[in-house]
Amino acid sequence: MPGIGPRTAQRLALHLLRQPEEKIRSFADALLAARSQVGQCQKCFHLSADPICEICKNTEREKDLLCVIADSRDLLALERTREYKGLYHVLGGLISPLDGVGPEMLMISSLVKRVDQEGVREVILALPPSVEGDTTSLYVSRLIKPFAKVSRIAYGLPMGSELEYADEVTLARALEGRTTMD
């Protein structure tokens, strides 16, 4: 399991062995229940126990604004900001020819269909600043442009950072992506 090395694994195993049997049984049942009940939202492909997730169901959210992310962890990160009020679309990964991931393996055609059919006004690409992220952003933006405005989250200096310690590529992107002050 990610982040669990041999020593931590041993500590957890010994801890579990010390628990009463009914506690272990309910833990095992919870794991099985989670595995069988948590699926994907049929609209946005976020993790969900229901066919349509809580975010897609929420009538308070802006229906004509879609934020495209690589996976559910990124969606949770954006939700923590409490700034975004639109809906999401989880691609399920990034285009990566080296890893054998082509566009047809991601939820891209369903995204285009959604944008076309649901009258989406703007699609915000919130993919990570990397070769795979940039490739995927470019690919998706070409398909979406006939239907809606396409924007990309800003790449630049993170909050609290200093120019002096920023790497050259980040600084160059921050210069290139400068915005007019109004």
Added chain:
Amino acid sequence: MPGIGPRTAQRLALHLLRQPEEKIRSFADALLAARSQVGQCQKCFHLSADPICEICKNTEREKDLLCVIADSRDLLALERTREYKGLYHVLGGLISPLDGVGPEMLMISSLVKRVDQEGVREVILALPPSVEGDTTSLYVSRLIKPFAKVSRIAYGLPMGSELEYADEVTLARALEGRTTMD
């Protein structure tokens, strides 16, 4: 001295004591020469041995583009990107009422004068993303706007980072500062 703790200081001192006397003398002379010869460029206030620095003298650079930075270290960071071809203006710090630094203690009035008199087309504010940086950007932009276009470097995700590990404020700024894809 910054970054030199007691143990490093002792190591350096003992190393110096083991050197031949003429070597120490030439080191001391070099320090005195640097202190007496390195001053500030009269135009941009970058460190310079001459009254006008190498960057301001360079006729290949764009004269109508000014990048405003807090200090010379930030200028050197931007030069390392090899992307920026305009001139600079070093403020000498940031507005910080808590530290007793007011706008009159920075090279702001000379900046406004330069923009007005030298026909500057655009001023890029490259100040750090912090309370002091934002305050200074806002103050300077109000003074410059009557004379030239004012822009600000992008604040957002640094290169190679992941959304999942970005702090909330950086993510919120990246969303807010999104740019249209073309």
